[in-house]
Amino acid sequence: MATNRQWIYARKPNGQIGAGNFDLREAPMPQAGPGEVVVRSTMLQFDAASRAWMQGQTYRSQLNPGDVMAGRGLGEVVESRAEGIAPGDVVMGDIGWQTYAALPARQVQKLDKSIAPELHLSVYGITGLTAYFGLLDVGRPRPGETVLVSAAAGAVGVLVGQIAKIMGCTTVGTTSGKAKCDWLTKEVGYDAAVDYRQGNIAGNIKAVAPQGIDVYFDNTGGDVLGAALARMNMWGRVACCGAVANYDTATPSPGPAGVPGFLVTKRIRMEGFVVMDFFNRRREAETQLHRWVQSGQLRPVVDIVDGFEKMPETLVGMFAGRNRGKLLVRI
Amino acid sequence: MATNRQWIYARKPNGQIGAGNFDLREAPMPQAGPGEVVVRSTMLQFDAASRAWMQGQTYRSQLNPGDVMAGRGLGEVVESRAEGIAPGDVVMGDIGWQTYAALPARQVQKLDKSIAPELHLSVYGITGLTAYFGLLDVGRPRPGETVLVSAAAGAVGVLVGQIAKIMGCTTVGTTSGKAKCDWLTKEVGYDAAVDYRQGNIAGNIKAVAPQGIDVYFDNTGGDVLGAALARMNMWGRVACCGAVANYDTATPSPGPAGVPGFLVTKRIRMEGFVVMDFFNRRREAETQLHRWVQSGQLRPVVDIVDGFEKMPETLVGMFAGRNRGKLLVRI
Numbered sequence: 001m002a003t004n005r006q007w008i009y010a011r012k013p014n015g016q017i018g019a020g021n022f023d024l025r026e027a028p029m030p031q032a033g034p035g036e037v038v039v040r041s042t043m044l045q046f047d048a049a050s051r052a053w054m055q056g057q058t059y060r061s062q063l064n065p066g067d068v069m070a071g072r073g074l075g076e077v078v079e080s081r082a083e084g085i086a087p088g089d090v091v092m093g094d095i096g097w098q099t100y101a102a103l104p105a106r107q108v109q110k111l112d113k114s115i116a117p118e119l120h121l122s123v124y125g126i127t128g129l130t131a132y133f134g135l136l137d138v139g140r141p142r143p144g145e146t147v148l149v150s151a152a153a154g155a156v157g158v159l160v161g162q163i164a165k166i167m168g169c170t171t172v173g174t175t176s177g178k179a180k181c182d183w184l185t186k187e188v189g190y191d192a193a194v195d196y197r198q199g200n201i202a203g204n205i206k207a208v209a210p211q212g213i214d215v216y217f218d219n220t221g222g223d224v225l226g227a228a229l230a231r232m233n234m235w236g237r238v239a240c241c242g243a244v245a246n247y248d249t250a251t252p253s254p255g256p257a258g259v260p261g262f263l264v265t266k267r268i269r270m271e272g273f274v275v276m277d278f279f280n281r282r283r284e285a286e287t288q289l290h291r292w293v294q295s296g297q298l299r300p301v302v303d304i305v306d307g308f309e310k311m312p313e314t315l316v317g318m319f320a321g322r323n324r325g326k327l328l329v330r331i
Numbered sequence: 332m333a334t335n336r337q338w339i340y341a342r343k344p345n346g347q348i349g350a351g352n353f354d355l356r357e358a359p360m361p362q363a364g365p366g367e368v369v370v371r372s373t374m375l376q377f378d379a380a381s382r383a384w385m386q387g388q389t390y391r392s393q394l395n396p397g398d399v400m401a402g403r404g405l406g407e408v409v410e411s412r413a414e415g416i417a418p419g420d421v422v423m424g425d426i427g428w429q430t431y432a433a434l435p436a437r438q439v440q441k442l443d444k445s446i447a448p449e450l451h452l453s454v455y456g457i458t459g460l461t462a463y464f465g466l467l468d469v470g471r472p473r474p475g476e477t478v479l480v481s482a483a484a485g486a487v488g489v490l491v492g493q494i495a496k497i498m499g500c501t502t503v504g505t506t507s508g509k510a511k512c513d514w515l516t517k518e519v520g521y522d523a524a525v526d527y528r529q530g531n532i533a534g535n536i537k538a539v540a541p542q543g544i545d546v547y548f549d550n551t552g553g554d555v556l557g558a559a560l561a562r563m564n565m566w567g568r569v570a571c572c573g574a575v576a577n578y579d580t581a582t583p584s585p586g587p588a589g590v591p592g593f594l595v596t597k598r599i600r601m602e603g604f605v606v607m608d609f610f611n612r613r614r615e616a617e618t619q620l621h622r623w624v625q626s627g628q629l630r631p632v633v634d635i636v637d638g639f640e641k642m643p644e645t646l647v648g649m650f651a652g653r654n655r656g657k658l659l660v661r662i
Contacts, residue, residue: 259556
């Protein structure tokens with residue numbers, strides 16, 4: 001019988017997350033209960049929110065030490081006790097950091113095998129839906145406007161920048177380091193990039209976007225949010241997608257001083273969203289994203305690491321800003 | 332010839348505002364140029380934003396030391412060189428802190444003399460429009476929801492609380508001191524009041540509103556905003572009307588730590604507004620406010636001080652939280 005390898009969330013991070021927060025364990029192969037399937041993991045993804053799950057309750061219940069680390073992924077069905085799903089099917093679901101998982105069949109989604117697995121986990125998955133609905137429904141950019149995106153080299157950011165260009169906007173991305181700035185403008189298609197680690201973020205945004213910012217897609221909070229508010233135009237919109245700047249820490253920093261002052265004087269709308277709330281409209285987004293990918297207007301950007309044993313260090317690397325696009329581990 | 336008495340904004344405040352920032356001066360009577368009227372001031376109002384005008388550019392240009400202190404008010408026309416306005420008419424406009432002003436006729440508004448002057452400057456003026464549009468258009472409360480209002484004993488706050496009750500909401504107001512808390516619940520009609528100076532604001536809001544807050548009408552920013560975000564329900568809305576907590580200081584405090592974290596997890600919409608943007612719809616608001624006042628559902632709350640010489644100390648008193656309702660000086 002095969003063995004199930006699992007990464008256990010073993011110890012609560014005290015400050016920044018490290019590989020030492022996880023233990024590798026071997027467990028017996030799971031078996032399918034009634035209505036369940038057993039899935040062999042083939043590709044697992046990482047989310048910026050992973051760190052928040054360990055810290056407290058978010059949009060999902062808190063993770064506790066001893067639990068298998070949570071995460072979505074994709075796998076092949078090896079056993080099924082559910083109607084309509086058979087061994088050999090490819091499914092997506094909350095597999096967690098393990099090589100096998102037993103899951104209720106109605107909590108997994110059967111996938112089109114003709115599409116590359118990394119696309120299911122990036123542009124056609126939660127990441128793509130987040131970029132699509134967050135930018136278009138919450139940010140509501142109009143042609144000719146300027147869109148700023150933080151964590152622009154991240155999974156969501158690389159898509160937001162491209163969708164904003166498709167909408168006829170000028171795009172500015174923030175990231176860390178000159179190499180990633182160059183990559184954003186040369187490879188991803190951003191009009192300009194700002195290295196937030198250089199400081200004077202508001203001044204550097206102004207230098208590349210003297211016309212001001214109309215829509216800010218905020219993946220980070222923190223200093224970039226503060227700078228963005230200072231540079232926003234009248235009637236600007238801030239789509240709050242996440243707060244990476246505060247995820248990997250035990251002591252969240254204070255909010256931007258521009259709240260609520262700039263919101264009033266510049267009539268700014270700032271709105272948080274969680275992609276699940278848009279799931280009833282996911283077909284619309286998937287259809288549009290597929291069309292853009294097929295036409296070559298939207299290029300999926302994925303960063304694939306090989307080896308289940310590399311899960312913890314890969315997550316740590318994501319918080320250190322090492323990935324470019326959606327970070328995935330192939331198993 | 333009569334003399335024009337003027338309060339000059341003489342010295343920039345260094346920290347909190349004081350009566351010493353103003354000088355009383357006598358100036359020659361103004362004369363009407365072509366298209367202008369000369370107005371004898373009869374009642375002047377105070378705005379929380381006055382302090383911000385001295386600090387920097389807001390929705391109006393910055394005030395500079397040496398300028399007549401700015402402020403709206405109401406007066407009687409004593410000279411007219413404009414069509415359609417005659418001596419004896421009562422008008423409202425940006426008179427400033429002076430006993431006479433020459434103003435372009437198209438920048439003043441002719442008023443219905445049958446309505447008490449204090450109502451023109453409160454419920455039927457900018458204050459009433461601010462409460463009406465800010466609560467209804469930005470906050471969008473639904474019957475049965477809970478509405479929190481900061482600076483609830485202030486000019487706008489006393490109206491927002493009453494309009495929210497008319498809309499079928501439960502209301503909670505924050506203010507300073509037990510006396511004003513009692514006044515809010517016994518006289519103004521708030522369901523509950525919280526004294527923010529007692530500390531533990533979030534806990535005290537929870538004690539009186541365990542069901543959570545759906546709409547927060549923010550007049551203050553600062554600690555009350557932070558506490559409100561912690562107590563907001565999912566899909567909560569924050570109407571940002573002003574930031575009194577940061578007006579009377581040279582060093583604005585950092586923003587609330589819940590931004591953007593709470594905005595994301597609770598899908599909160601936070602939106603700033605300036606009442607001028609709704610002026611094209613002012614008839615709608617005036618009609619509705621008039622109907623509510625006539626029916627006794629909405630009670631104007633004004634705090635009238637007598638004497639032009641008391642202008643500076645009255646403004647200082649407003650920032651110290653001494654007024655109850657719209658603060659006016661009768662001249």
